[in-house]
Amino acid sequence: MSPSAAVVLASEPGSFPHSVLAERHPAIIAQVREAFPYGPEQHRALDALLENCTKGVIEPLPGGAWAEWGIGTYAGQSWFDVPWLWSESYFYRRLLDAVGYFAPGPWQGIDPFRPSKLTELDSPETDQELAALDELASRPAEERGAALLHGSLWGNRADLGFRLSDGEAEGRDAVPDLVADDSERLWALLDGTGTLCLIADNAGRELVPDLLLLAHLLEHRRIERAVLHVKPYPYYVSDATTADVVDALRRLVRAPGEAGRYGRLLWDAMTDGRLVVRAHPFSCAPLPYADMPDDLRTEIGRASLTVLKGDLNYRRLVGDRWWPPTTSFAEATDRFPGPVAALRTLKSDVVTGLDARTEAALVAAEGQRWRTGGTRALIQVRP
Numbered sequence: 120m121s122p123s124a125a126v127v128l129a130s131e132p133g134s135f136p137h138s139v140l141a142e143r144h145p146a147i148i149a150q151v152r153e154a155f156p157y158g159p160e161q162h163r164a165l166d167a168l169l170e171n172c173t174k175g176v177i178e179p180l181p182g183g184a185w186a187e188w189g190i191g192t193y194a195g196q197s198w199f200d201v202p203w204l205w206s207e208s209y210f211y212r213r214l215l216d217a218v219g220y221f222a223p224g225p226w227q228g229i230d231p232f233r234p235s236k237l238t239e240l241d242s243p244e245t246d247q248e249l250a251a252l253d254e255l256a257s258r259p260a261e262e263r264g265a266a267l268l269h270g271s272l273w274g275n276r277a278d279l280g281f282r283l284s285d286g287e288a289e290g291r292d293a294v295p296d297l298v299a300d301d302s303e304r305l306w307a308l309l310d311g312t313g314t315l316c317l318i319a320d321n322a323g324r325e326l327v328p329d330l331l332l333l334a335h336l337l338e339h340r341r342i343e344r345a346v347l348h349v350k351p352y353p354y355y356v357s358d359a360t361t362a363d364v365v366d367a368l369r370r371l372v373r374a375p376g377e378a379g380r381y382g383r384l385l386w387d388a389m390t391d392g393r394l395v396v397r398a399h400p401f402s403c404a405p406l407p408y409a410d411m412p413d414d415l416r417t418e419i420g421r422a423s424l425t426v427l428k429g430d431l432n433y434r435r436l437v438g439d440r441w442w443p444p445t446t447s448f449a450e451a452t453d454r455f456p457g458p459v460a461a462l463r464t465l466k467s468d469v470v471t472g473l474d475a476r477t478e479a480a481l482v483a484a485e486g487q488r489w490r491t492g493g494t495r496a497l498i499q500v501r502p
């Protein structure tokens with residue numbers, strides 16, 4: 120489908136995208152300053168980034184992938200006037216530059232978000248979620264599968280960036296009725312053959328249930344192999360990197376009962392190649408998946424199903440545009456190679472694939488709040 124809806128920008132004061140640039144990004148800078156005893160050089164760079172991202176224009180980045188990802192087009196423009204999807208990714212790249220993540224030196228490769236990710240992974244809530252697996256163990260496999268699918272879906276509420284700008288989000292109750300539910304179609308695609316690609320989102324309390332779902336699918340031979348796509352560098356505060364996968368797996372294997380058993384199953388699957396971790400550069404690109412490079416397109420095109428987790432992946436999947444919510448999900452995803460599923464809690468305005476009655480009921484109940492509140496969720500599939 121040729122995209123006709125307008126691209127989401129952050130230029131309108133009072134809009135959600137505007138609040139992310141004007142409020143969430145400064146809050147992230149403040150959090151990162153506190154995370155490590157950075158030296159004066161990094162503090163100065165963070166001061167400059169704060170000034171630039173709220174009042175300045177997009178600055179060039181030296182060489183590399185950003186030359187292909189549009190830096191030439193957007194340099195010199197206000198952060199608020201370029202596609203929001205683009206300026207957000209650019210922010211994380213600039214933040215990592217400011218703390219010396221890429222430069223040779225002592226801070227190279229140090230994840231500025233690691234302390235908050237670890238706090239969450241080590242939390243009592245994670246213990247409770249893992250202990251709940253023991254009760255599930257006696258249930259029939261189908262019921263366990265459904266519970267683990269929903270665990271992975273709702274795990275997407277565990278998004279530390281979202282909580283930074285919406286402190287009340289965690290306390291707000293989720294609405295269990297999904298706004299779209301293609302889970303039957305999803306199970307039909309998990310027929311035991313082929314590779315499942317799971318494009319992960321957040322680390323910690325989202326990645327753990329994602330891994331548990333993969334363990335279940337491998338154990339029950341609903342898939343032959345899984346490829347877990349994570350980010351090549353820290354991104355959107357809590358997005359999962361390879362280091363976060365290792366932390367989550369170590370957490371699982373050390374856990375008692377079923378959680379530990381799942382952990383060992385996953386560890387073995389990684390060792391024998393049934394579970395592979397990928398960190399493709401495009402996973403941190405400021406672009407929709409329709410623009411993915413050929414190598415990734417070929418790889419994903421070979422999967423029997425690709426599952427995309429979370430809000431940002433959804434925006435990248437359908438295109439970050441003001442679609443009428445009743446736009447067909449199948450048409451919005453027609454440039455994605457192969458069968459695709461989205462598991463997402465709604466935390467930004469973009470949505471497709473709703474039926475008109477559902478949309479009307481949501482608007483009647485909440486105005487437009489359902490789009491961004493993080494209490495609603497969907498499972499959408501295009502076979």
Ligand SMILES: O=P(O)(O)OC[C@@]1(O)O[C@H](CO)[C@@H](O)[C@@H]1O
Pocket residue numbers: 139143207275278280281320321355428429430431432434466467
């Ligand atoms: O992808 P996730 O973790 O589910 O959500 C990402 C998010 O918190 O960040 C973006 C705004 O900064 C929105 O897409 C959404 O609110």
